[in-house]
Structures are given as structure tokens and as C-alpha cells.
Amino acid sequence: MPAPSCLPSLHVDDFDFALPAELIAQHPLAERSDSRLLDGCGDAPVDRRFTELPALLDARDLLVFNDTQVIKARLYGRKASGGAVELLVERVIASAGEARHEVWAHLRASKSPKAGAVLRLAESFDAEVLGRAGPDDALFRLRFPDDPFVLLARHGHVPLPPYITHDADASDERRYQTVFAKHPGAVAAPTAALHFDAALLGALDARGIARASVTLHVGAGTFQPVRVASLADHRMHSEWFEVPAATVAAIEAARARGGRVVAIGTTTLRALESAALGGGLRAGARETDLFVTPGFEFRVVDALLTNFHLPKSTLLMLVSAFAGFERIRSLYAHAISQRYRFFSYGDAMLLARAVTSSAAS
Structure with a gap:
């Protein structure tokens, strides 16, 4: 330095x-x-x-x-148009007594989806885009069809840091x-x-x-x-x-x-x-x-x-x-x-x- x-x-x-x-x-x-x-x-x-x-x-x-x-916070999927998307779930939103199944996520796509869009994730379930969230609206709000922790554990990938160049594996x-x-x-x-x-x-x-x-x-x-x-x-x-x-x-x-x-x-x-x-x-x-x-x-x-x-x-x-x-x-x-x-x-x-x-x- x-x-x-x-x-x-x-x-x-x-x-x-x-x-x-x-x-x-x-x-x-x-x-x-x-x-x-x-x-x-x-x-x-x-x-x-x-x-x-x-x-x-x-x-x-x-x-x-x-x-x-x-959590296995990284998910891959597609928009209804067929365009590829990559999600990194930043936070699972929980509300006492309410099963909201909402997450805030970073989203990479050729064109950002708008509120109301549906994403097919891991070729297994659909998530609805609710809008933007977080500081400067840098994140996306999405609604999952079930408990996000369960879905991520089943379909997600370990979110290795960006400087690690290999795909996450069992190790x-x-x-x-x-x-x-x-x-x-x-x-x-x-x-x-x-x-x-x-x-x-x-x-x-x-x-x-x-x-x-x-x-x-x-x-x-x-x-x-x-x-x-x-x-x-x-x-x-x-x-x-x-x-x-x-x-x-x-x-x-x-x-x-x-x-x-x-x-x-x-x-x-x-x-x-x-x-x-x-x-x-x-x-x-x-x-x-x-x-x-x-x-x-x-x-x-x-x-x-x-x-x-x-x-x-x-x-x-x-x-x-x-x-x-x-x-x-x-x-x-x-x-x-x-x-x-x-x-x-x-x-x-x-x-x-x-x-x-x-x-x-």
C-alpha cells in the first residue's frame, strides 16, 4: 500500500x-x-x-x-422471452406470522425485467418480479412460490466470491x-x-x-x-x-x-x-x-x-x-x-x- x-x-x-x-x-x-x-x-x-x-x-x-x-444463494434461469438471468439472493425477507416468500436479489440479464415479469429458475420453479429494492434500487424484489430457504437449498449454488474462478462443487x-x-x-x-x-x-x-x-x-x-x-x-x-x-x-x-x-x-x-x-x-x-x-x-x-x-x-x-x-x-x-x-x-x-x-x- x-x-x-x-x-x-x-x-x-x-x-x-x-x-x-x-x-x-x-x-x-x-x-x-x-x-x-x-x-x-x-x-x-x-x-x-x-x-x-x-x-x-x-x-x-x-x-x-x-x-x-x-445459503446457496446463486440461481440461474430464464425470462419468459428466453433470455438468461442470474440471481444472487442478498436477503430472504421474513415477516412474523406471514409467509411472504420474498427475497431481495442482485440480478444479471441482458435487459432488466420489469415488475410483474415471471422468471423460470433452475428449470424448476417460477419467481415473480415485484419491483426494485435496497439502497439506490440496486436490488430486485422477487416472490418465490415456497419457502426461499428450502428452494435455495434444493436448487441453488454456493455463491463463491468473484475472485474464485471455478464453479462451485461439492467440496x-x-x-x-x-x-x-x-x-x-x-x-x-x-x-x-x-x-x-x-x-x-x-x-x-x-x-x-x-x-x-x-x-x-x-x-x-x-x-x-x-x-x-x-x-x-x-x-x-x-x-x-x-x-x-x-x-x-x-x-x-x-x-x-x-x-x-x-x-x-x-x-x-x-x-x-x-x-x-x-x-x-x-x-x-x-x-x-x-x-x-x-x-x-x-x-x-x-x-x-x-x-x-x-x-x-x-x-x-x-x-x-x-x-x-x-x-x-x-x-x-x-x-x-x-x-x-x-x-x-x-x-x-x-x-x-x-x-x-x-x-x-
Whole structure:
């Protein structure tokens, strides 16, 4: 990444870097925890294996995971005219006591269908276009004939990120999903948690390290680069999240025993910090469009486990805010020189929160 412009007037180009294409991981490793771990918590980077993570933690620490489940959100079909369409379901819309069967989706076609049009999807069922939805009407509202989760599970495809060039197969159905995925609704995986398997979780338990969870349904916007020059002009996509009361209690208990709150992934961090925007950490479910950039005041998370992120992405800006711009720039340069694997199926990095003047006072 280039040297930063004067804070806080950061520009998107401050978060650009050159990445050799061969470092973009196209497939997962044979075992989840076979990945490498760049320890960025000390003065100098340390190259480790992911299986060393438990030894880097204290028994007083609390690990918080995102237990969202990736849905098979990609569907292929045709318009009544015969033209091909591709859908990426961004969100399943639910209403208490009402079976609406409505989804919001990104739609690709040679010509966008109008409200009232019927799409034949997966050569199996029809969906009615209801109109546009979302910020700037970028999404389409569609009505499915039955429970969207059921139809997607039966006919959909795993929505692999755009930088993965192969079509999703049976292996991706298993590996582009965490071992503890519980609540369906995400169209992208919380990738830092993909490294955890039963053996690694067992090693954490053996050390007495507590775990808690949040749910944030990751949207497709997580892969979108910032397309405006100034970060102040960027509009963040909105995502639904929930922080359970039990997790709030677990965080309070960790604080009381002198432990750290370790967020497993940027989605977990966004959920926790969004829930604390009013001051104290509040349980509950709501929407967040929190855009974390350098200068953000972190209230909850002390350490972050994360994968390596795309140039000019909001996630790269988030980790730069958390650990410090210069540190992230140095760690990414080290990762590239040492041939770490990048992005969703890539390696991981452990970061400590940078000490700011406000935190030190």
C-alpha cells in the first residue's frame, strides 16, 4: 500500500496494493487448520501455523464467532422471452406470522425485467418480479412460490466470491461453510472462522478458553471495492446482525477476569462494535451499516483474527483502523513476500488493537 495521505482525509488509493494473482487462493487446503497464521501482535511479524493459535491465547480470553450459515444463494434461469438471468439472493425477507416468500436479489440479464415479469429458475420453479429494492434500487424484489430457504437449498449454488474462478462443487459446499454454522442467511462466509475444525476447537477447550457467538448475515457487498475517492463519500451496505444476551454476559465475565475479547473475523467485530455504538454493549437484533475507518473508537474488541483482504476494500480499511495503518501496510508486505495465501480460502492473521491516545488516557 502507498504511504497514507493526511488523516483523517484518507482516500481509497491509500488502501491499494499490488498482489500477485497466484497468491489468491482458489481452493481450500486439505484440512481447515493446515493454513498459516501471521502473528502480527508483536513488534515484528512472526510466521506460524494456525494450529499454534491456542498457545497464543490466555485462558481468560473469550473468542467470539459469527455463527451465520451461507445459503446457496446463486440461481440461474430464464425470462419468459428466453433470455438468461442470474440471481444472487442478498436477503430472504421474513415477516412474523406471514409467509411472504420474498427475497431481495442482485440480478444479471441482458435487459432488466420489469415488475410483474415471471422468471423460470433452475428449470424448476417460477419467481415473480415485484419491483426494485435496497439502497439506490440496486436490488430486485422477487416472490418465490415456497419457502426461499428450502428452494435455495434444493436448487441453488454456493455463491463463491468473484475472485474464485471455478464453479462451485461439492467440496465448496462443505468448505465454504464454518463447522459451527447455525443460522442461514449469509451469501458470503465469515472466512476467518473457516480455519477452525473439531481438533482446533478441542485444543481451545483443553486450554479452558471460552467461546461465544454473534450472528451477522454477510452480504455480497463485502466484496465490493470502494468506488469513491474519499472514504467520507462511501455508503456502506447494510447487514442484519444479532448479539445474544448470553454473549454480552460472556464479554462482561471476560472483562471481569482480565481476559481479552478476541473477534474471529471482521463480521464478528462489526456486530460487536455496532452493538456498542450507543456506549455500552447492548444485546438484540438490528441492521448495521457501520463503516470502520482509521480514527474509529473501538469499545469491545481487543484482538482480531482475520484473513487477508482485497485492495481498496472496506475490510482492509477496517483492519487498518484496528491495528494501525502502518502496521497493516507492513504486515501485508511481509505476507506477500512470504507467499501467504490471500482472501476467502487463504491464510489468517492475528492482530492486537492499536493503542490510541484516547485509549491510553
